[in-house]
Amino acid sequence: MLRSCLARLRTLGALRGPRGGARPPATDTGPALRLFSSEEVILKDYSVPNPSWSKDLRLLYDQYMKKCEDGSWKRLPSYRDVAHLDSKLIKEEQMPQARIFIRSYEDGLGFEFVMFHNDVEKKTVCLFQGGPYLQGLSGWLHGGAMATMIDITSGMAASIGERIVTANLNIDFKRPVPLYSVVVINSQLYKAEGRKLFVSCDVRSVDGKTLYAEATSLFVKLDPEKSST
Amino acid sequence: MQLLKEAELARIAKAVPVQMIEDARLFLQITEMETLGFEYVIFHNDSEKKCICLFQPGPLLEGLPGIIHGSALGTVIDTTFFMMAYYSARAVFTGTMTITFKSPGILSSVVRLEAKVTGTEGRKVILSCEAQSSDRTIIFAEASAIFFRMR
Numbered sequence: 001m002l003r004s005c006l007a008r009l010r011t012l013g014a015l016r017g018p019r020g021g022a023r024p025p026a027t028d029t030g031p032a033l034r035l036f037s038s039e040e041v042i043l044k045d046y047s048v049p050n051p052s053w054s055k056d057l058r059l060l061y062d063q064y065m066k067k068c069e070d071g072s073w074k075r076l077p078s079y080r081d082v083a084h085l086d087s088k089l090i091k092e093e094q095m096p097q098a099r100i101f102i103r104s105y106e107d108g109l110g111f112e113f114v115m116f117h118n119d120v121e122k123k124t125v126c127l128f129q130g131g132p133y134l135q136g137l138s139g140w141l142h143g144g145a146m147a148t149m150i151d152i153t154s155g156m157a158a159s160i161g162e163r164i165v166t167a168n169l170n171i172d173f174k175r176p177v178p179l180y181s182v183v184v185i186n187s188q189l190y191k192a193e194g195r196k197l198f199v200s201c202d203v204r205s206v207d208g209k210t211l212y213a214e215a216t217s218l219f220v221k222l223d224p225e226k227s228s229t
Numbered sequence: 230m231q232l233l234k235e236a237e238l239a240r241i242a243k244a245v246p247v248q249m250i251e252d253a254r255l256f257l258q259i260t261e262m263e264t265l266g267f268e269y270v271i272f273h274n275d276s277e278k279k280c281i282c283l284f285q286p287g288p289l290l291e292g293l294p295g296i297i298h299g300s301a302l303g304t305v306i307d308t309t310f311f312m313m314a315y316y317s318a319r320a321v322f323t324g325t326m327t328i329t330f331k332s333p334g335i336l337s338s339v340v341r342l343e344a345k346v347t348g349t350e351g352r353k354v355i356l357s358c359e360a361q362s363s364d365r366t367i368i369f370a371e372a373s374a375i376f377f378r379m380r
Contacts, residue, residue, distance in 0.1 A: 101259055101266065101289040101301065110259075132253040136311075138238065139248030142256035143311075143323040144304025151300040165292075166299040170327040179250050222293075 047078040047115065052108025053129065056182040056206045060127045064116045076115040076124075076156060078103065102148065109133045113149065115156055122189035124157040129182045141177040149185055150201055150215045157187035158197035158219040167196075168218040175212050182206050195221040232257075232312065241321055244379035257308060265289045269305060273316045280313040282342040283363075286334065297334035302360060302370060306342060310356050310374045313344040318354040320376035328372040339363040352378045 049058055067073040080103035102111045113128040128149050136142030151166055158164055177183060183203050191198040196218060203213040232255060233241070241247065259266040265287040272281045284305045292298030306328060314320040334340055344358035353375050360370040 100291055101298065104259060104266075104289055132250050133259070134256045135250070135253040136256060137241065137245070137247060137321060138253070139246075139250050142304070143307040143326065144300065145256045147303045147307060147326070148298075148300035151303065163293065165333070166330055168327070168329045169299065169303060170325075172325045173323050176322060178248075179253060 043079055045077040046080060046103050047076065047113065050107045050112070052112055052131070054180070054182055057112065057127055057129045060182065060184065060206060061114055064114075064125065064127070068116065072120065073116045073118050076117055076160070078113070078115070080104070102152070105131065105133055111145070111149070115153060117156060117160065122157060124153050124187050126153040126156075126185040126187075127182065128185055130177065130179055132179055135179060137176070139179055141179055143173060146173070146177060146203070146213060147171055150187075150203065150213065151217070153185045154187045154199040154201050154215065154217045155219060157189045157199050157201075158217075159221065162224075163222040164197065164219040165222060166217060167220045169215065170217065171213055171215040173213050175210060177203075177212050183212055184208075195223075197221065232308065233315070237315075241379065245321060256304065260289060267301070267305065269308075271309060271312050273312060275317065278313075278317050278346050280309055280316070280342075280344045282309040282312075282344075284340045284342060285338075286336050286340065288336060291336055293333070295336055297336060297340075297369075299328075299330055302330075302334055302340070303328055305340070306344075306358055306360060306370065306372045307374075309342045309344045309358055310372070310376065313346060313356055313358075314354050314374075314376035317346050318349065318376070318378055320352075320354045320378045322377055324353065324375040324377050326372065326374040328370055330370045331368045334360070334369045340369060341365065347373075352380075354378060 049061060064073060068075055080100065109131045110133050112131060113126055115124055115126045117124045126149060130141045130145060134141055134145040147169065150171060151169055155164060183205060185201060185203050187199050187201040189197060189199050199217050199219065201215040202211060204211055257267045266289045268287060269282055269284040282305060286297045286301060290298050290301035307323060307326060340360050341363050342358055342360045344356055346354060347357050348355040356374045356376065358372045359368060361368050
């Protein structure tokens with residue numbers, strides 16, 4: 001099913017993510033069905049403001065978009081419907097990261113996030129707002145949802161174009177994160193040894209004063225000789 | 230849908246700050262359609278101090294082609310830790326969690342997770358967990374965690 005998606009995508013030519021909604025947004029019906037229905041595959045970039053974004057999230061988004069103006073930071077697009085792409089078809093900077101379950105929610109209910117990457121400093125910052133469907137204990141974000149965002153953000157700090165897998169994830173949860181709040185996840189690649197990539201990360205409130213979590217992780221680049229399908 | 234019964238949530242609410250949010254939903258219940266997301270069941274054995282979780286990852290949880298996304302497995306590991314920590318030690322919040330992924334889990338094949346309490350230190354409860362294939366021949370991940378008991 002996903003392979004036929006891939007074949008269809010190849011005939012569409014190079015895949016470019018629309019920035020800021022250049023294409024009209026696809027109408028969202030049920031979340032999961034879209035993966036399997038497919039007469040047309042529309043690439044919608046979900047890492048742009050939508051009505052569910054809180055004021056805090058929008059303000060931070062604007063601040064980081066300003067930082068992108070001199071080219072040191074780049075906003076990373078985030079797609080849903082594209083599962084596997086042949087990296088030879090697409091240039092490194094345009095490689096969309098398929099996040100299926102993370103993007104399977106309607107606006108505002110699940111993971112609302114946008115990531116910015118600084119290639120020189122090897123940092124990726126993620127602005128994340130967790131919606132009500134990410135609950136663990138009443139009113140708090142599920143530890144696994146936080147771990148998911150830490151894993152993804154750290155993975156983006158480790159490598160954007162290349163395929164990597166998480167080998168080790170070590171998270172120190174300091175304080176629970178309330179649902180609907182906005183957090184800033186800062187991740188930094190601090191060491192690269194052969195195929196191993198070491199990333200450190202922290203999760204803070206918007207004003208920087210509350211530390212919600214600290215994490216370190218290890219990613220491994222996949223051997224490019226081996227086929228991964 | 231919650232992981233715990235109403236009476237238990239009420240007991241937790243007395244010890245730990247919680248707020249009822251309208252329309253909130255447990256993270257694990259990511260879709261109303263069956264078999265696409267997290268399909269799991271957790272068993273707890275009080276005398277052996279063990280929790281076993283049987284987890285069948287649906288196609289929504291894909292990371293690399295045909296493989297479970299690491300943090301989807303991480304979420305189930307965290308949930309299994311939670312059940313172990315809550316039922317054996319009245320601990321509810323994850324303090325630390327460390328996961329080492331050993332080999333990739335295949336989508337739609339069953340993962341068997343086993344968590345146990347390995348020690349306590351004051352309010353800290355120390356746990357370990359292994360995620361294996363259903364015949365226990367392949368180890369997908371090993372994890373350890375520290376949870377904090379409620380006051």
